[in-house]
Amino acid sequence: MSARGFFITMEGGEGVGKSTSLFYLEALLTARGVDVVTTREPGGTRLGEEVRELLLRVRGEPVDAVAELLLIFAARAQHINALIEPALAAGKWVLSDRFTDATYAYQCGGRGVDRDKVEQLERLVQGTLRPDFTLLLDAPVEVGMQRARERGALDRFERETRLFFERVRQGYLRQAQDQAGRYRVIDAGQPLETVQKMLTAFSDELLARWATTGTGL
Numbered sequence: 001m002s003a004r005g006f007f008i009t010m011e012g013g014e015g016v017g018k019s020t021s022l023f024y025l026e027a028l029l030t031a032r033g034v035d036v037v038t039t040r041e042p043g044g045t046r047l048g049e050e051v052r053e054l055l056l057r058v059r060g061e062p063v064d065a066v067a068e069l070l071l072i073f074a075a076r077a078q079h080i081n082a083l084i085e086p087a088l089a090a091g092k093w094v095l096s097d098r099f100t101d102a103t104y105a106y107q108c109g110g111r112g113v114d115r116d117k118v119e120q121l122e123r124l125v126q127g128t129l130r131p132d133f134t135l136l137l138d139a140p141v142e143v144g145m146q147r148a149r150e151r152g153a154l155d156r157f158e159r160e161t162r163l164f165f166e167r168v169r170q171g172y173l174r175q176a177q178d179q180a181g182r183y184r185v186i187d188a189g190q191p192l193e194t195v196q197k198m199l200t201a202f203s204d205e206l207l208a209r210w211a212t213t214g215t216g217l
């Protein structure tokens, strides 16, 4: 029987270069022989991708913050049960572009939802599942918003105000401080080369940890 894989999440505000870093990390790990499943939230399953579309679409009515929260956790329940848990149980590593830290940052930090509500849903939907490691790409809000604008049409979240994204950033930094053991924070405002060097160091750290706790590659 293979050892359970690592669950690694990548977090950050808009336009911090999350996708580029995710693919770089995936390539590093794959090159070292790790069986990696890369996924994202909201999304990762057919149902989850449909919910993502519902969440991101710009619409003519205001969206209630709790309705938004429940949609996010509905997609997450499907993601965990159909994809994340089976992959981890089969010894694969799961690399997810966002997970519940995004809910603490966006829904609690950004929208002002009580942490208590998110904690209850986290227990209900995730049981004991938590990421083993979380990489936070942190950059000043203005840098990220500018990059998001350059990408083209803005989705429902990207249209939020600078103040909203300041609260999201602070929400992430708070999570990183409270759970420093699993968090690694990278300053995403640095040149790409420097960010890539840090990602390489991170993948080395993961592999070293795996060698002591897992089967050893």
Ligand code: TMP
Pocket: 040, 041, 042, 072, 098, 099, 100, 101, 102, 103, 104, 106, 107, 157, 158
């Ligand atoms: P993405 O642009 O990184 O793919 O993420 C889609 C949007 O979903 C992003 O603006 C953040 C938002 N989001 C939340 O508000 N809460 C969550 O829990 C997750 C996973 C994403």
